[in-house]
Amino acid sequence: xxxxxxxxxxxxxxxxxxxxxxxxxxxxxxxxxxxxxxxxxxxxxxxxxxxxxxxxxxxxxxxxxxxxxxxxxxxxxxxxxxxxxxxxxxxxxxxxxxxxxxxxxxxxxxxxxxxxxxxxxxxxxxxxxxxxxxxxxxxxxxxxxxxxxxxxxxxxxxxxxxxxxxxxxxxxxxxxxxxxxxxxxxxxxxxxxxxxxxxxxxxxxxxxxxxxxxxxxxxxxxxxxxxxxxxxxxxxxxxxxxxxxxxxxxxxxxxxxxxxxxxxxxxxxxxxxxxxxxxxxxxxxxxxxxxxxxxxxxxxxxxxxxxxxxxxxxxxxxxxxxxxxxxxxxxxxxxxxxxxxxxxxxxxxxxxxxxxxxxxxxxxxxxxxxxxxxxxxxxxxxxxxxxxxxxxxxxxxxxxxxxxxxxxxxxxxxxxxxxxxxxxxxxxxx
Amino acid sequence: xxxxxxxxxxxxxxxxxxxxxxxxxxxxxxxxxxxxxxxxxxxxxxxxxxxxxxxxxxxxxxxxxxxxxxxxxxxxxxxxxxxxxxxxxxxxxxxxxxxxxxxxxxxxxxxxxxxxxxxxxxxxxxxxxxxxxxxxxxxxxxxxxxxxxxxxxxxxxxxxxxxxxxxxxxxxxxxxxxxxxxxxxxxxxxxxxxxxxxxxxxxxxxxxxxxxxxxxxxxxxxxxxxxxxxxxxxxxxxxxxxxxxxxxxxxxxxxxxxxxxxxxxxxxxxxxxxxxxxxxxxxxxxxxxxxxxxxxxxxxxxxxxxxxxxxxxxxxxxxxxxxxxxxxxxxxxxxxxxxxxxxxxxxxxxxxxxxxxxxxxxxxxxxxxxxxxxxxxxxxxxxxxxxxxxxxxxxxxxxxxxxxxxxxxxxxxxxxxxxxxxxxxxxxxx
Ligand SMILES: Nc1ncnc2c1ncn2[C@@H]1O[C@H](COP(=O)(O)OP(=O)(O)OP(=O)(O)O)[C@@H](O)[C@H]1O
Ligand SMILES: Nc1ncnc2c1ncn2[C@@H]1O[C@H](COP(=O)(O)OP(=O)(O)OP(=O)(O)O)[C@@H](O)[C@H]1O
Ligand SMILES: [Mg+2]
Ligand SMILES: [Mg+2]
Numbered sequence: 001x002x003x004x005x006x007x008x009x010x011x012x013x014x015x016x017x018x019x020x021x022x023x024x025x026x027x028x029x030x031x032x033x034x035x036x037x038x039x040x041x042x043x044x045x046x047x048x049x050x051x052x053x054x055x056x057x058x059x060x061x062x063x064x065x066x067x068x069x070x071x072x073x074x075x076x077x078x079x080x081x082x083x084x085x086x087x088x089x090x091x092x093x094x095x096x097x098x099x100x101x102x103x104x105x106x107x108x109x110x111x112x113x114x115x116x117x118x119x120x121x122x123x124x125x126x127x128x129x130x131x132x133x134x135x136x137x138x139x140x141x142x143x144x145x146x147x148x149x150x151x152x153x154x155x156x157x158x159x160x161x162x163x164x165x166x167x168x169x170x171x172x173x174x175x176x177x178x179x180x181x182x183x184x185x186x187x188x189x190x191x192x193x194x195x196x197x198x199x200x201x202x203x204x205x206x207x208x209x210x211x212x213x214x215x216x217x218x219x220x221x222x223x224x225x226x227x228x229x230x231x232x233x234x235x236x237x238x239x240x241x242x243x244x245x246x247x248x249x250x251x252x253x254x255x256x257x258x259x260x261x262x263x264x265x266x267x268x269x270x271x272x273x274x275x276x277x278x279x280x281x282x283x284x285x286x287x288x289x290x291x292x293x294x295x296x297x298x299x300x301x302x303x304x305x306x307x308x309x310x311x312x313x314x315x316x317x318x319x320x321x322x323x324x325x326x327x328x329x330x331x332x333x334x335x336x337x338x339x340x341x342x343x344x345x346x347x348x349x350x351x352x353x354x355x356x357x358x359x360x361x362x363x364x365x366x367x368x369x370x371x372x373x374x375x376x377x378x379x380x381x382x383x384x385x386x387x388x389x390x391x392x393x394x395x396x397x398x399x400x401x402x403x404x405x406x407x408x409x410x411x412x413x414x415x416x417x418x419x420x421x422x423x424x425x426x427x428x429x430x
Numbered sequence: 431x432x433x434x435x436x437x438x439x440x441x442x443x444x445x446x447x448x449x450x451x452x453x454x455x456x457x458x459x460x461x462x463x464x465x466x467x468x469x470x471x472x473x474x475x476x477x478x479x480x481x482x483x484x485x486x487x488x489x490x491x492x493x494x495x496x497x498x499x500x501x502x503x504x505x506x507x508x509x510x511x512x513x514x515x516x517x518x519x520x521x522x523x524x525x526x527x528x529x530x531x532x533x534x535x536x537x538x539x540x541x542x543x544x545x546x547x548x549x550x551x552x553x554x555x556x557x558x559x560x561x562x563x564x565x566x567x568x569x570x571x572x573x574x575x576x577x578x579x580x581x582x583x584x585x586x587x588x589x590x591x592x593x594x595x596x597x598x599x600x601x602x603x604x605x606x607x608x609x610x611x612x613x614x615x616x617x618x619x620x621x622x623x624x625x626x627x628x629x630x631x632x633x634x635x636x637x638x639x640x641x642x643x644x645x646x647x648x649x650x651x652x653x654x655x656x657x658x659x660x661x662x663x664x665x666x667x668x669x670x671x672x673x674x675x676x677x678x679x680x681x682x683x684x685x686x687x688x689x690x691x692x693x694x695x696x697x698x699x700x701x702x703x704x705x706x707x708x709x710x711x712x713x714x715x716x717x718x719x720x721x722x723x724x725x726x727x728x729x730x731x732x733x734x735x736x737x738x739x740x741x742x743x744x745x746x747x748x749x750x751x752x753x754x755x756x757x758x759x760x761x762x763x764x765x766x767x768x769x770x771x772x773x774x775x776x777x778x779x780x781x782x783x784x785x786x787x788x789x790x791x792x793x794x795x796x797x798x799x800x801x802x803x804x805x806x807x808x809x810x811x812x813x814x815x816x817x818x819x820x821x822x823x824x825x826x827x828x829x830x831x832x833x834x835x836x837x838x839x840x841x842x843x844x845x846x847x848x849x850x851x852x853x854x855x856x857x858x859x860x
């Protein structure tokens with residue numbers, strides 16, 4: 001005979017911890033926050049860990065917050081540009097275009113608005129929130145620590161770089177395909193939203209479309225720039241160099257070649273080399289060139305998804321049994337119903353109480369408790385399934401025994417819970 | 431203020447039903463089965479829904495069963511070839527090669543063995559089991575019903591066909607890349623393992639390597655045949671024609687062109703056209719040709735995976751609270767511990783009992799029960815998190831109140847459960 005271990009009943013520890021931390025991060029609050037409450041968003045928590053101000057990318061100091069949408073209760077990410085004055089009402093409407101970009105590798109943009117709530121005139125972008133994200137720079141690039149020395153990071157595996165390349169290409173396909181340009185392909189504006197799966201997303205598209213609305217440039221030109229910035233991101237990651245320090249491109253390419261394949265080098269070179277107008281680079285041409293990597297990534301993603309699905313299936317069994325336990329708990333030992341102080345002890349409820357004892361309060365021959373999750377879960381599983389199997393329930397004084405099928409118990413649980421619901425003016429959701 | 435609805439606390443109904451059905455299918459048993467118990471596998475359930483015998487593919491009648499592996503308790507899929515006599519011991523070892531093929535689009539092969547348990551001499555292949563799979567033929571091709579008429583199916587969307595094409599290409603890449611050939615690309619041997627996600631897997635590779643072991647042919651030749659069979663599968667699906675009825679290829683191509691794009695037609699033509707030796711077709715060449723579809727599929731898969739992950743996260747919260755409830759249930763009203771009949775009523779256990787009342791037995795001002803899942807789940811969530819928040823617990827006679835933080839309650843739960851575990855000779859898994 002075989003034995004299922006209790007780990008078959010629950011989700012693997014590492015997966016659980018990872019998701020738990022993400023949940024906690026999404027629900028985190030700041031008790032004595034000085035941050036304002038906005039019209040449609042509250043409970044702001046700052047996500048910028050450094051207090052360094054850096055206006056180099058948008059031309060304005062920018063701040064990132066987690067916040068809760070008042071109407072829906074969903075958690076969102078807000079990016080605020082400080083001291084921004086909107087000179088043209090149309091500018092902000094260009095965000096609308098970005099709402100249509102739905103891609104696994106682009107952070108979804110929802111809205112933009114101006115506000116004076118921060119004590120200045122700010123422009124705020126509303127995006128999906130991805131808990132515990134890090135920028136590619138944070139995740140991979142050496143940072144000067146307080147002592148002024150550099151914290152060296154390990155070189156990135158080539159397979160991870162290819163994964164990033166296919167993902168940025170996927171993002172650009174979605175963006176260029178809708179006649180937009182990303183405009184902001186930068187190691188500090190691409191976020192790693194799932195480190196275990198190497199999942200990245202372009203995080204700050206749409207912003208420059210609003211900020212530089214007046215100085216509009218042809219989208220074709222901006223798209224060509226996207227390729228060059230794409231190349232710089234990969235070069236920067238491959239050589240562990242902040243893009244601002246990428247002064248000698250040939251030297252960096254040289255350095256890359258020493259660690260990575262010719263194919264990677266040629267791919268980066270293609271991205272970095274401008275075309276002689278009127279010739280233009282196209283994202284589809286690029287995708288064809290790296291086709292095999294896309295297929296490899298696809299296989300990995302599908303296998304990862306299979307694992308996620310099987311965890312979900314386990315979790316679901318737990319979830320169904322959890323609902324059942326909520327019901328049992330609402331019935332067992334309830335101290336009265338409809339004026340009857342013995343409601344929970346009488347009739348079918350008495351059997352449910354004995355079932356609870358049988359399921360959770362087992363003792364061995366010497367009267368020592370038996371804590372056997374396998375037993376608990378199998379009992380609940382059979383109750384859930386309404387199995388024909390019979391179980392012998394013994395009263396506490398051991399004078400009476402009842403032989404009853406799980407099917408009957410399930411019916412009795414339904415009926416007792418139905419009584420409760422009928423008596424209840426506020427029954428929600430079970 | 432916003433309100434989370436109870437649907438935020440549970441997984442969407444359709445996802446839940448889908449996974450539940452799969453779970454049920456995996457756990458299904460046949461009470462009065464005539465099927466034998468094998469050396470390492472028991473509880474066989476037949477998966478062939480038709481009783482039609484068909485030896486056309488393997489040269490032997492074949493049967494598919496679900497079974498349980500005795501040692502591990504995992505559910506597997508067994509494919510049995512009836513009346514097969516193994517003439518060469520080496521033949522069966524060729525399955526080893528197939529164990530190394532790990533791909534999202536190939537059913538994983540684990541083992542093969544011969545047995546006389548079925549009353550004949552059978553060859554059995556052990557594979558992963560994918561609950562509620564259908565063959566592509568079952569899912570898409572018109573079948574003659576009992577009345578002899580054909581049940582017409584809707585034409586398959588082009589995007590679905592492309593998804594299938596990228597997946598079969600992914601499978602072939604894994605197989606040809608390890609110097610093997612699939613040999614069995616057939617609408618009845620490719621299974622749809624997740625219809626919601628259009629996920630397919632090659633289901634019967636490895637079999638012909640064993641069966642035709644003696645008549646070995648060069649693998650390069652077999653790989654070239656894979657392309658042609660690949661083309662026939664797509665043509666068959668696109669024209670809703672069983673492959674055995676694909677007699678007029680040009681006519682079928684013509685028919686395909688009327689519904690689908692030129693690109694699809696050219697892709698199928700490429701697959702079907704043999705090369706003039708010594709020229710050979712290669713899977714990588716094919717992949718480059720359909721690169722854009724691979725990227726599209728990648729985006730879809732990643733978005734699907736994100737959704738799965740978020741369900742998993744919800745389910746996980748449920749799961750953690752479920753564990754907590756198992757503990758509470760093991761303590762509350764336990765009728766004695768270590769000879770103390772009042773154990774569950776005394777000290778910290780008394781508070782846990784009052785907490786249970788507070789969480790599950792709420793009543794409104796008139797004494798009617800309040801069944802509020804939001805309340806139950808939030809209370810359990812705070813207990814799980816060990817929140818500093820305080821809660822006022824009132825005794826049943828309403829004479830005494832205790833103000834206690836969730837943090838303290840969590841500690842008390844841990845300690846009471848610790849007592850139980852200490853007293854228990856058989857504590858497993860909580
Ligand atoms: N949509 C998002 N969801 C969750 N976290 C995000 C999101 N966008 C950004 N973040 C996180 O917020 C933090 C700050 O982002 P930001 O873009 O300001 O990076 P930065 O390193 O501060 O760059 P800069 O110097 O340009 O401000 C980063 O850790 C990033 O991972
Ligand atoms: N690995 C597997 N896991 C779960 N189900 C499978 C697996 N392999 C096959 N099946 C299912 O078993 C059933 C029988 O498969 P089989 O290959 O015998 O198809 P068939 O239509 O009976 O073809 P044939 O006429 O060649 O026997 C199909 O419904 C198929 O989806
Ligand atoms: Mg910042
Ligand atoms: Mg069959």
